[in-house]
Amino acid sequence: MSVLASAATTPRRSWWRRSRNTRTAYLFLLPALLVMAVITFYPLVFQVWMSFTDYGLKNLNARAPAPPYVGFNNYLRILQNNIVIPNFDFMRVLVFNLWWALSNVVIHVVLGVLIAIILNTPGLWLKRFYRAIYIVPVVIPPIIVATVWRNMFDPTNGAVNFLIDIIFRLPPGGFNLDWLNQPNPIIAAGPFVLPLAYFALLAANVWLGWPLNSVVATGALQSIPNELYEAAEMDGAGAWAKFRAVTLPFLRPAMLPYAIYGFVITFNLFYLSYFMSGGGPFGQTELLVTTAYRLVNEQQLYGVAAAFAVFQFFILLAITLVTNRLAKATAQFDA
Amino acid sequence: MTAQVGAVPQAITKPVAVATTQRQRRLPLRRQFILQLVCLFIALTVLFPIMWIVSMAIDPRNISRPDGLTLIPPGASFAAFAQVIQQPTQNPVSFVQLAANSLFIAVIISTASVGVGVLAAYAFSRMAFRGRETLMIGVLAVLMLPAVATLAPLYVMLSKVQIGTFNLRDSLFGVALAVTSGQLPFAIWNMKGYIDTIPRDLEEAAAVDGAGKLQTFWHVILPLSTPVLAVTAFFGFIAGWTEFYFSWQFLDQPQSFTLAMALNGMVGQYGTTPWSQFAAFSILVALPVSVVYMFLQRYIVGGLAIGGVKG
Numbered sequence: 001m002s003v004l005a006s007a008a009t010t011p012r013r014s015w016w017r018r019s020r021n022t023r024t025a026y027l028f029l030l031p032a033l034l035v036m037a038v039i040t041f042y043p044l045v046f047q048v049w050m051s052f053t054d055y056g057l058k059n060l061n062a063r064a065p066a067p068p069y070v071g072f073n074n075y076l077r078i079l080q081n082n083i084v085i086p087n088f089d090f091m092r093v094l095v096f097n098l099w100w101a102l103s104n105v106v107i108h109v110v111l112g113v114l115i116a117i118i119l120n121t122p123g124l125w126l127k128r129f130y131r132a133i134y135i136v137p138v139v140i141p142p143i144i145v146a147t148v149w150r151n152m153f154d155p156t157n158g159a160v161n162f163l164i165d166i167i168f169r170l171p172p173g174g175f176n177l178d179w180l181n182q183p184n185p186i187i188a189a190g191p192f193v194l195p196l197a198y199f200a201l202l203a204a205n206v207w208l209g210w211p212l213n214s215v216v217a218t219g220a221l222q223s224i225p226n227e228l229y230e231a232a233e234m235d236g237a238g239a240w241a242k243f244r245a246v247t248l249p250f251l252r253p254a255m256l257p258y259a260i261y262g263f264v265i266t267f268n269l270f271y272l273s274y275f276m277s278g279g280g281p282f283g284q285t286e287l288l289v290t291t292a293y294r295l296v297n298e299q300q301l302y303g304v305a306a307a308f309a310v311f312q313f314f315i316l317l318a319i320t321l322v323t324n325r326l327a328k329a330t331a332q333f334d335a
Numbered sequence: 336m337t338a339q340v341g342a343v344p345q346a347i348t349k350p351v352a353v354a355t356t357q358r359q360r361r362l363p364l365r366r367q368f369i370l371q372l373v374c375l376f377i378a379l380t381v382l383f384p385i386m387w388i389v390s391m392a393i394d395p396r397n398i399s400r401p402d403g404l405t406l407i408p409p410g411a412s413f414a415a416f417a418q419v420i421q422q423p424t425q426n427p428v429s430f431v432q433l434a435a436n437s438l439f440i441a442v443i444i445s446t447a448s449v450g451v452g453v454l455a456a457y458a459f460s461r462m463a464f465r466g467r468e469t470l471m472i473g474v475l476a477v478l479m480l481p482a483v484a485t486l487a488p489l490y491v492m493l494s495k496v497q498i499g500t501f502n503l504r505d506s507l508f509g510v511a512l513a514v515t516s517g518q519l520p521f522a523i524w525n526m527k528g529y530i531d532t533i534p535r536d537l538e539e540a541a542a543v544d545g546a547g548k549l550q551t552f553w554h555v556i557l558p559l560s561t562p563v564l565a566v567t568a569f570f571g572f573i574a575g576w577t578e579f580y581f582s583w584q585f586l587d588q589p590q591s592f593t594l595a596m597a598l599n600g601m602v603g604q605y606g607t608t609p610w611s612q613f614a615a616f617s618i619l620v621a622l623p624v625s626v627v628y629m630f631l632q633r634y635i636v637g638g639l640a641i642g643g644v645k646g
Binding site: 019021022024025026028029031032033035036039040041042043044046047050055059060061062115118119121122123124125126130133134135136137138139140141142143144145147148149150151152154156157159162163166172173207211264268270271275289292293295296297302305306309312313316317320 | 361362367370371373374377378380381382383384385387388400401402403404447450451452454455457458459462463464465466467470473474476477479480481483484485486487488489490491492494495496497512513515516517519520523548552573576577579580583584595598599601602610613614617620621624625628629632
């Protein structure tokens with residue numbers, strides 16, 4: 001408020017008067033711009049400078065000397081997998097991270113839509129009851145989800161193995177697969193490596209991810225006028241034809257932006273990898289975000305971490321550009 | 336009334352607008368049965384982890400780990416809750432202290448991101464000004480970045496702010512600043528999206544009556560934006576309440592530790608905490624935000640639907 005009051009008393013110059021809208025707009029923006037300039041934009045710029053230095057623990061102190069300039073050394077170290085973190089392989093982490101996001105989002109969307117359609121069946125009993133239950137994973141903080149699922153996949157005391165004991169009538173403790181630490185990957189093709197831990201993470205994230213997709217899909221389904229289905233029925237359309245001709249065109253514009261949003265969220269999903277598998281086995285379920293965190297938290301290589309963040313920025317920029325094109329290319333379905 | 340319920344079950348479960356246009360359909364009993372089974376199965380998969388954690392939390396035996404699946408263990412008690420409220424980890428910190436620390440961070444993030452963000456959101460949504468595009472791209476670019484992307488520079492920068500014995504980095508306020516850095520762009524974007532959907536007629540009427548931008552904002556936009564303000568504040572609150580990476584990286588003194596840090600201490604590879612206590616602690620952390628989330632759910636979902644339609 002004081003900002004606005006003081007601005008009103010400043011002498012008016014002609015430029016001030018001519019750009020009255022701009023001036024008002026900037027008064028509204030001023031608090032946010034000030035805060036973001038100090039704690040968001042400046043750190044990001046500072047980070048670019050850091051990425052060209054050998055910033056380490058010794059430079060942290062308030063009176064410490066400035067770190068030495070090392071050129072592109074930090075960037076090269078990352079590309080050459082020379083950053084102390086055991087089993088680090090930049091290409092493998094990137095490929096895994098992309099596959100992790102893609103596989104999750106596809107499963108989330110398909111399951112979400114399917115379950116929304118089931119729950120939207122006219123005449124189905126207990127709809128409200130099911131909807132109330134299905135929203136539960138959404139409302140639990142992800143860090144809790146991750147830590148609980150970690151315990152569920154415990155080899156000797158985890159709920160998953162207990163459940164398998166019961167289903168296959170084994171004695172308690174009969175099945176004790178160590179889901180999160182199987183050393184031999186299920187799939188290994190060059191940089192594309194999927195250990196069993198990936199499937200455990202996938203299970204947890206599917207549990208976590210489909211309900212919100214289902215909610216979005218339900219909203220889209222309920223916006224479809226029933227006349228369209230009746231018209232399609234009169235034309236003799238079957239269930240599949242009705243789905244393709246009526247349901248899908250309504251679902252697509254609602255689901256696509258949400259799927260893109262989900263892709264970015266899952267791409268940067270820190271908690272499951274960090275708490276469930278700890279990036280293991282052999283760093284095979286490590287993501288870019290968890291690697292970035294380890295560089296700062298465990299290795300204290302602030303310069304390398306800064307360079308790594310710059311790589312992350314460009315990777316995410318590329319993802320954003322690609323997904324935007326994708327969204328635009330399918331925008332014609334909006335009408 | 337009770338006699339008629341069976342005759343019109345659909346009108347009750349369906350939104351009014353749909354019910355009037357949709358003709359009554361009956362689901363064949365066979366299909367009803369199959370779909371009920373499917374729905375029940377899904378409900379079980381959703382509830383399985385929850386039942387597991389609740390049954391662990393009320394396990395009275397204080398064994399380090401459970402030895403089987405039991406929904407309600409014999410002699411169930413709240414002893415584990417009592418224990419974690421008193422002292423959840425080896426550190427001499429009570430649950431109340433941890434919760435107060437997390438609450439402090441949560442409140443700062445929540446109020447800062449909404450209070451500062453809503454002004455910017457209004458400007459972005461309703462005003463044409465020089466540099467608008469550039470600034471919006473700036474906000475969006477930050478939005479795209481994960482919170483971890485600013486960890487190194489913020490750690491380094493805040494470490495340099497040393498006043499006497501107070502180090503900004505090693506303080507809850509420093510953590511709150513760091514989280515706000517990522518939360519504010521999200522808040523601006525989220526609230527802008529909502530304000531975009533408010534019809535302009537009311538503002539035009541206010542302008543005709545001679546109201547300035549600030550008055551219009553205060554008397555027209557703010558009251559109409561209450562749902563999105565609540566939701567954005569709530570997201571800021573969750574971000575603070577469950578904050579992990581900045582506090583784990585920044586804070587050195589046990590008395591300023593947060594809930595998520597304690598949780599990490601309980602599950603880490605060195606964790607010796609009985610699982611019943613871990614479970615009780617998880618429930619205590621999750622329950623407050625989960626309950627509020629349930630209440631705010633329709634507004635949150637409404638926001639998502641708007642985003643979906645706009646995209």
